[in-house]
Amino acid sequence: MYNDGSEPVRSSLQDTRPRALSVSELNHQARHLLESSFMQVWVEGELSGFSRPSSGHWYFSLKDRKCQVRCAMFRGMNQRIRTLPKEGDQVRIRGKVTLYENRGDFQIIVEHIEPAGLGALQLAFEELKRKLLAEGLFDQARKKPLPPLPRHIGVVTSPTGAAIHDILTVLARRCPAIPVTLYPTAVQGKTAAADIVRAIESAQNHGIADVLIIGRGGGSLEDLWCFNEEAVARAIAECRIPTVSAVGHEVDVTIADFVADLRAPTPSAAAEKVSPDQSDWLRQLRERESRLSNAMALTLKRLSTQLGHLGARLRDPRRELQEKAQRMDELELRLEKAIRQRLTNVAVRNDHLGQRLFMQSPRRQLSQSHETLGRASERLVSVMQQHLRQRRDSLEHLAQTLNVVSPLATLGRGYAIVRDSQGRIIREAPDVSPGDTISARVARGEMTAKVTSVKSADETGL
Structure with missing residues (x-):
């Protein structure tokens, strides 16, 4: 409604129209x-x-x-x-x-x-995969085995990511004695590939790690793309240290997985693959300790048995000396027989030569032969005398040796051999009775005595 001035006039009636949105x-x-x-x-x-x-x-x-x-x-x-x-x-x-x-x-x-x-990244992935496969970088023959007991573990990953936390947690649980060195790197972005290559080179130059874990946690294809870069793949393939690729989750696959010496589905799995379980160690140690103890006991028992056998085979030195003395007697007899035979042979030869000389008759030859024979006889006598002296000296030395162990030498030190009237050796006091006649052999001579009393060993305290 409008008034005469053409201005709107408000109606006294309520506006029922719906509210308009701005x-x-x-x-x-x-x-x-x-x-x-x-x-x-x-x-x-x-x-x-x-x-x-x-x-x-x-x-x-x-x-x-x-x-x-x-x-x-x-x-x-x-x-x-x-x-x-x-x-x-x-x-x-x-x-x-x-x-x-x-x-x-x-x-x-x-x-x-x-x-x-297929997508640009997937196309690039497949193209690089075919290229490296043709070069043999995926071949199983070039992959290095992981050390069964690593002395030092290296990790190439981000220092702030979940991967390093998972790896350290698993290693602390399984084998906390193995030292771990982190080679920090970016694992996402434009500079990540170059950083990873430098971290791998640092680990090799450092020279303390004997196994290297390379990876990061999960993410999109773009997030994980630095592990599909050719530079990273070649750095892993050329690494002198055995490498374990641990990129993303189990379903994630990268070029790094193909060139690494071993692929782990997750960083935690990589830590388990490179580290031994200390509980298994302790169990094996106890088993080996038990086997070693049993082996030592068997060895000691065997050696003790051998020692007993050797002791039983050990001969009395007196018997050895007796055999040597007997052998010397045999040699002496053989020597005397050989000398007599030699003298006989020489005499026969002299007679033969004399006969030949007599048959030939030249006086000069006879004279020379007599001289030669005389010199030969002198040399023979001299040699035989010297030989006999040597044998006599050796015999005297053996006789002295035998005398040392002879019962007579024992008598010389004040002992006596006591016999009864029948000539039997008396070893114990109860073998005789008072009034019996006994004889005692000493070093020089023998004496006879009569037993006046007898005391047993118990009575004398011997």
């Missing part, structure tokens, strides 16, 4: 509805209208034959993309559906972009 309220509610309905989507289409302002953000549209949708990819996300997309590329994007409230534009905030089909 544009801001409408766009805000629409944005909330879109974001709650589409948490994350993958969309494939043709890239169009690509622009890259100085802010570093990317803006483009994704279209198919009928429709298109605006997209924005902010600098923090697009820095991970290694290949700059271009107009007309068929791509796949992952992102969140939202509404740009200021203009009311429906759009997608892109988190990841890749070529449609």
Whole structure:
């Protein structure tokens, strides 16, 4: 209603029309509805209208034959993309559906972009895998065995990630005596590959680790991509230290897994693979200690038995001397017989030579033969005398040796051999009775005595 001045006049009646939303309220509610309905989507289409302002953000549209949708990819996300997309590329994007409230534009905030089909990263992965496989870097024959008992464990990973915590926890539980050295490195981002290569080189130059764990915790393909870099793969393949790859979760597979000497599904599993279990050690130690104790007991028993046998075989030295003396007598007799035979032979030869000389008759030859014979006889006599002296000296020495162990030598030290009237040796006092006649053989002579009393060993205290 209007008055004459053409100004609106408020009606006294209540306005029953529905409440109108402001544009801001409408766009805000629409944005909330879109974001709650589409948490994350993958969309494939043709890239169009690509622009890259100085802010570093990317803006483009994704279209198919009928429709298109605006997209924005902010600098923090697009820095991970290694290949700059271009107009007309068929791509796949992952992102969140939202509404740009200021203009009311429906759009997608892109988190990841890749070529449609297999994807750029996957294509790069397969290409590098084929290349290194052809070079033999995956061959089982070139892989080094892990030490069964490492003296020092090296770890190439981030000092702040969950991987190092998991590794140290497992090692502390299984075998805390093994020292661990961390070679810190970035495990994500543009510089991560170069950092990993430098960390591997540092571990080799340090020269204390005899096994090396290389890895990180789980993440997306982009997060793990540094372990698919060719430089990292070649550094692991050329590493002189046995290596264990422990990248991501069990389902994650990287190029590093193929070139490493051993692949572990997780960092915790890598720690278990490189470290022995101290409880198993203790059990084995107790078993070996028991086997060693039993073996020592058996060895001592065997040696004791051998010692007893050797002791039983040990001969009395007096018997040995008796045999030597008997042998000397035999040799002396053989020597005398040999000398007599030699003299006989010489005499016979002399007679023969004399006969030959007599038969030949020349006086000069006879004279020379007599002289030769005389000299030979003298030498023979001299040799025989010297030989006899040597034998006599040896015999006297043996006689002296025998005399030392002879019972007569014992008598010479004040002992006597006592016999009864029948000539039997008396060994105990009860063998005689008072009034019996006994004889005592001493070193020089023998005496006879009569027994006046007899005392047993118990009575004398002997």
